[in-house]
Amino acid sequence: MSDIIRRDPRVEWIARNRLHPLHAAMQTAQTSWMGPNGLIRKSPHAVGFIGPNGLKRIDRSGAEQGGNQKRGITSSVVQLPLHVVEQPAFHIVVVPDMVGGRLSSHDKDLLGLANKLAGNDGAVVAVVFGEHKESAFDTAGVDRLLHLNSELFDGYAPEQRVLALSAVESQLAPRHWLLPDSRNGGGELGRRLAAKLGERPATRVWQVAEGQCSGRAGAGREDLVRRAPRLILAAVECAEPVSDTRHEVRPLELQNQIARNLPRIEDLGAVAVDPASIPMAEAEFILSGGNGVKDWALFHRAAVALGATEGASRVAVDDGFMGRDRQVGASGIWVTARVYLAVGISGAIQHLQGIGACDKVIAINLDPSCDMIKRADLSVIGDSAAILAALIERVAAYRQAGERDAA
Numbered sequence: 001m002s003d004i005i006r007r008d009p010r011v012e013w014i015a016r017n018r019l020h021p022l023h024a025a026m027q028t029a030q031t032s033w034m035g036p037n038g039l040i041r042k043s044p045h046a047v048g049f050i051g052p053n054g055l056k057r058i059d060r061s062g063a064e065q066g067g068n069q070k071r072g073i074t075s076s077v078v079q080l081p082l083h084v085v086e087q088p089a090f091h092i093v094v095v096p097d098m099v100g101g102r103l104s105s106h107d108k109d110l111l112g113l114a115n116k117l118a119g120n121d122g123a124v125v126a127v128v129f130g131e132h133k134e135s136a137f138d139t140a141g142v143d144r145l146l147h148l149n150s151e152l153f154d155g156y157a158p159e160q161r162v163l164a165l166s167a168v169e170s171q172l173a174p175r176h177w178l179l180p181d182s183r184n185g186g187g188e189l190g191r192r193l194a195a196k197l198g199e200r201p202a203t204r205v206w207q208v209a210e211g212q213c214s215g216r217a218g219a220g221r222e223d224l225v226r227r228a229p230r231l232i233l234a235a236v237e238c239a240e241p242v243s244d245t246r247h248e249v250r251p252l253e254l255q256n257q258i259a260r261n262l263p264r265i266e267d268l269g270a271v272a273v274d275p276a277s278i279p280m281a282e283a284e285f286i287l288s289g290g291n292g293v294k295d296w297a298l299f300h301r302a303a304v305a306l307g308a309t310e311g312a313s314r315v316a317v318d319d320g321f322m323g324r325d326r327q328v329g330a331s332g333i334w335v336t337a338r339v340y341l342a343v344g345i346s347g348a349i350q351h352l353q354g355i356g357a358c359d360k361v362i363a364i365n366l367d368p369s370c371d372m373i374k375r376a377d378l379s380v381i382g383d384s385a386a387i388l389a390a391l392i393e394r395v396a397a398y399r400q401a402g403e404r405d406a407a
Contacts, residue, residue: 080246091122092176103134104338111241139243144249152258158189171254171255176231181204199229202233206234206238208228208234212226287306288345290342295388298385313351314332334353336357338359339360339362342372344366366381
């Protein structure tokens, strides 16, 4: 046998290409090692398996995936340790925005900060108003869940919510109150609560460490450092979200009676806003088109039917199908939509950078191997015109059924 070492250039190329579906299988990185403090460290990138669409998946149930058996790759069972607080020494209360009934990325950052402040002795309490659709409070870091579901808190009711939080203050006397300093209600509710409790809050806080908090000031050009108060209004990315533990999420009952507020503000409901007038950076739902869109009139009808703000890739903008103010990407506008629906967009690196902060990405494309399909949380492979036409029909049928039920 020859002693000459043979090299496989294709294997080496796959090992360098992080977007290739077989990239992880070619890696021989160390999965665990001893840290300088004597604790065993594990690499999260070495856990899981590569699915049929090229995305890495983690099987927490331990069940075998069909894609793994075909590829000859065994799935790794990952069970996060359960964090239980039987008798908490103190409480950290978090009031998330819960936009759309789910925890936003801002809310998860806030819960990460709460767990940092709680340590091993405190319990993180989440106060949620109204109905919600969230099912992952445990992995987000919630030890106690206080769900206040009443018609008193429906719509715009900050005064009634402040009275409910005052009852929580009387029952738990939390060490810290944490609210998101956002335009979704957390900023206003936190300032109203501060006035009710007589506390001087720290606003736009981006870091809390060693009893000190740092908040943005001077249009973001300066930082104000002060002792961490009881009430903190935190900005986005104030802390890392919880990712290494599960929490028990025990239901919490409010023992104190909530005072009823005499309504001085009448909620007339949400104001209808034209999605086309919403700035791209503030849009919650974006329908974005690329080079794969051939029928732009159908694309515009789909945006109207879905109530989505229109966006586009650089290729579509350069071709004159959309204005420059609708270009998404590193060379255009960075967006933070909760849902980003990409139609006929292959996924250049600049475009993927611009949608990095989006919560859910849906891709419609003919090429199952393009980078946008690999980035998407949900992919639909097929002709974009046929899919958009079917989507318009389903939305129209859904609305007609809702109108019949209402009548």
